[in-house]
Amino acid sequence: MMLIPCPHCGPRAQAEFVYERTLDSVVALDAGADDAMNSLFTRTNPRGVDEELWRHTYGCRAWMAVRRHRVTHEIESVQPVGPEALP
């Protein structure tokens, strides 16, 4: 079970989080049909670092972008998303 550094709550056990999707599967509302389908169904799936959206469901409930190595589970960075993360 991984230890995920939540940008709002600090390091917390993976059990508190839900993996939602990869960042490249986020479909913009104005995306065309082809782009939307590519995002949803033909993603890169790298054997290495990928960017993922996680949600701290049993904590602050915030979404966050996690850069994680999908073989070693090393977490490179966790960035907040949402209104609080806007410049």
Add this chain to the structure above:
Amino acid sequence: MTGPSRSPDGATINFTFDGRPLKARAGDTLAAALLANGIGLVGRSFKYHRPRGIMTAGIEEPNALVTVGEGGRAEPNTRATDVFVYEGLVARSQNRWPSLSFDLGAVFGLFSKALPAGFYYKTFFGPAKLWLVYEWFIRRAAGLGNAPQEADPDRYSQRAAFCDVLVVGGGPAGLQAAVDAADAGKRVILVEQDAELGGSLLRDPHDLGPDWTSTMAARIRDAGGTILMRTTASGYWEHDLVTLVQRITEPGQVPTDGTAQRLWHVRAGKVILATGCIERPIAFAHNDRPGVMLSQAVRTYVRRFGVLPGKRVVIATNNDDAYLTAQTLSDAGAEVVAILDARSALSATASEAQGRFTVHTNAVPKAATGGMHQLKSVKATVSAQDVSYDADLLAVSGGFTPVTHLHMQAGGTLDFSDEAQAFVAAECRQNVETIGSAANPPAALPLALHGDPKTSFVDFQNDVSIADIDLAWAEGYRSVEHLKRYTTLGMATDQGKTSNMAALARLAERQHASIPDAGLTTFRPPYTPVTMGLLAGRNHRDAGAHVRRLALWNQHQAAKPIWQPAGYWMRPRAFPRNGEDLATSARREAQTVRSAVGMTDVSSLAKFEVSGPDAAKFLEMICATSVAKLAIGRGRYTFMLREDGLVFDDGTVWRLDENRYLLTSSTGGADRMATHISYVRQVLHPELRVSAVNVQEHYAGIAVAGPLAKAALSAMIGTEPPRHMSLASATLAGVPVLLLGASYSGERAFEIYVEATHGAPVWAACETALAERGGCTYGLEAMEILRIEKGHVVVSGEVDGRLSPHDLGLAGMLNKAGGYVGEAGLSRPALAAPGRLQLVGLESLGGPIPEGSMLTLEKGVGAQGHVTAAAYRVMSGDPIALALLTDGRSRTGEELIASSPTRNQYVRVRVTAPHFYDPAGERYRD
């Protein structure tokens, strides 16, 4: 057999083995106690029912598997070497009938040719009917213990902990490492799976002094460290999380405070593995007989437990360690008949021993012979000559395999040590270090087979012999992973702790490769078997799933309804009167709604309050229908799409104020909708000035429906209630309420929302008002019948996640301005192509329409769709149904067969529009 240091007077603990009352001494393992009582035969093997005794003195034991405990506490396949005897322990041998000594199943051993490697797979090539015979035969013959039939009465707890250093293993290396860390000010946890600290010190002479172990333990504890005894580090997970299994009581024992075991999740700064080595057996004919024992295990029984497992002993070794066993046995009064050393030259240790013992070089065992309970002789090859020794114990040492399981689970790599003929821990991406003999196993020689391969066992627990490995090779199984699965090598509850290296050596020999090139199978948690109850912890029985009770639970319970789980909720399914059954009650309730008035609890609907200047804009992303044009005080039906364009939920949206909306959606989809809303809010459009709050449990909801609903409500609030799809605030029973003119039943109806804690007086007032008008409460079953007749879809029924708005007949409501989630996905041409399922109604031309049945052109032929919900017209009772039918909307009037072959029901039906009741909606209008 009792050793010299063991006085029979000390045996004060009573236990039974196969019903026979026996005595043990405090601190005995069951294996030690059995040996002390002269019991050599402990179990029968998995496939061939061969007699098996005690081979080891630790958790790696493959042979001496017993069932310990009774009733729900019975634990099958417990290693006799890994349970400490307690007063009243009940142990039973396994896989034998009628008794351990006289086992009819042993006859299979005579036909072992019939059960070679891959036997299961091979039987599939024969006629299918034969398999039925094989299966009966296999299921009766093969196996180990039986799972208990009763529920486990004990509790299992779980605990989380943190430390700077977690030390696994309480032997000399682990104790020293733990003391060093504690002295350096680290928070230390030391775990030891045995009941005593000391590891090898418990069996081997040493010069650390008698109090060294207790002194070290005291230093750890004094520094604030924790020592967990009878605790196995069973899994190494990501980011240095280690799971520990702590035995608070022994298997089958009644816990003093109710808790049998505890599962720890320990997040460690660093993990030190002082896990030691497991001694390897040697392959020779009948090497599985009772009386063949690992060399270090013999020392453990003699020195730790004071039990002498044999009086005339042959020792077979490929290393120096076994010479210590010879000395130990000799000191205890046993006769060491011969030491068979596989090495060609005498080592320094061997030379030194030569004066006291008969030592042969180039000497290997070839076969063990004996009866069921005891060894009689050992046949050996000494410098190419055949020799035979009378002996009742054969102590073997084939070298030492470091326990690298946790290192491997952590993602570590291994190096092969030629000197030790073993894999040792190398690199690891996690913060783990291996120390002690696990890092530096004693030197040993490669060992080849001498003797008949058919009875030279490698995996004792699964009865895999050298011949099975050879057969797998001959049949083309080249990789170690295939070999494992084909022969079941290493797949038993011991996970090949004693067998892997011997099998790998044989495979490497066949491949003409080195052992590391032959490869290794994957090590996975748990290290030793873990009982299911421990993983469940407290989350069992009623705590296995969350049950949410409605705010009006007490009010409902007073009416003794039939309850039904809906999502996480328990909702009333029907309110039977005077002994009505479900169907009768539901029909009466539905008819009351159609003819007078009914009320039901709709509190569990998902509810979100959306507010802020961008609230309408936000809702137009969530909902596929237009929201912006909704007037204040008005509401509208809506539905939501996934990003792939398919409908995933529906509900209503209400404009409470200029910038304030209430969104409702289905009960079962409430959590999914909450996630979806937070996704759009936080990820897609964080810049919107909007707040979306989940108010599902803030309000209790009561639906009042029927031709008399308006009159009943008027009387309660003293004013005109809102029109259909309008809302109003009011006071009801002295409580402020929100009234929505909304109908799910097809009748003029209202939803009353009240703060959940104030629901009771409102419910009571409604009950009184309805009783005066001949009304009643109704449950989910009546609601279902009413909505089917009205043709309203339901999430998880018609809205099954595969249908577009067009399929459901909702396309006309789509927001033409677009901009909603799923718009791009919905534009895919395939979603508009012919041949898709569409929502239709069905009228029966025969009896009731079977729920879930297929729609076919002919009986059993030509599937056209399926029935999603079946019911009947509320007043007349004529059977109707909703269905999904290929191109259904253009097939009105067509006749089909609703087929349910599993129930042998075939009913002729006619396709209709999916509205059986008031299709124009005239009953909503005032």
